[in-house]
Amino acid sequence: MKILVGGQPREVRVLFSEEQIHNRIVEIAAEINSCPTPDQSALVVLVVLHGALLFAADLVRHIAMPTEIESVRIRSYHGTQSTGKIELLSQLPARLKGRHVLVVEDIIDSGRSIAFLRNELNSLGVASMRVAALLDKPEAHEETIQADFVGFKIGRNFVIGYGLDLDGHYRNLPYVAEVLGS
Numbered sequence: 001m002k003i004l005v006g007g008q009p010r011e012v013r014v015l016f017s018e019e020q021i022h023n024r025i026v027e028i029a030a031e032i033n034s035c036p037t038p039d040q041s042a043l044v045v046l047v048v049l050h051g052a053l054l055f056a057a058d059l060v061r062h063i064a065m066p067t068e069i070e071s072v073r074i075r076s077y078h079g080t081q082s083t084g085k086i087e088l089l090s091q092l093p094a095r096l097k098g099r100h101v102l103v104v105e106d107i108i109d110s111g112r113s114i115a116f117l118r119n120e121l122n123s124l125g126v127a128s129m130r131v132a133a134l135l136d137k138p139e140a141h142e143e144t145i146q147a148d149f150v151g152f153k154i155g156r157n158f159v160i161g162y163g164l165d166l167d168g169h170y171r172n173l174p175y176v177a178e179v180l181g182s
């Protein structure tokens with residue numbers, strides 16, 4: 001398949017199929033289930049919108065402990081390049097204070113979004129914060145951050161599908177594909 005990136009046609013290649021994603025999510029959920037909250041309180045899954053929408057929806061179905069779902073909207077990307085600036089497009093729910101929070105992200109690239117959220121959540125006074133990311137680009141990290149649960153490590157190429165977008169498009173693809181040479 002070819003898509004247009006900035007007016008230029010680019011080849012797209014499937015990296016992870018629907019089945020591979022499903023199987024990995026079941027494994028990640030098992031890891032999460034093996035680390036219950038220390039005080040048995042409900043886990044609060046904080047979905048980072050819109051990218052993590054599909055991942056979170058599939059992941060929570062396999063989490064076997066009391067779970068609540070909250071969301072936050074942040075934005076850091078325009079096209080295939082990070083702007084380096086994080087915008088909070090919705091307020092963090094105040095009820096996260098004192099709670100054990102699992103941030104669910106689609107992908108970690110520079111790590112700035114997670115570093116930003118860590119700061120915000122610390123200021124809010126959460127009891128703990130852990131991070132589950134479907135995808136991680138270790139070579140692109142600019143912040144020293146580490147996700148507690150990672151689906152797949154990938155290279156630097158831009159990826160689309162399964163929640164991940166290119167200027168708002170392609171989130172609905174059931175697989176993750178990379179844009180070659182991006």
Ligand code: IMP
Nearest residue numbers: 051108109110111112113158159164165
């Ligand atoms: P970071 O703050 O640089 O780690 O970027 C994280 C955010 O940028 C993710 O939550 C995504 O929304 C977006 N992003 C980073 N890499 C990609 C990509 O390859 N495809 C689509 N979105 C991406």
Ligand code: MG
Nearest residue numbers: 048049051106
């Ligand atoms: Mg995102």
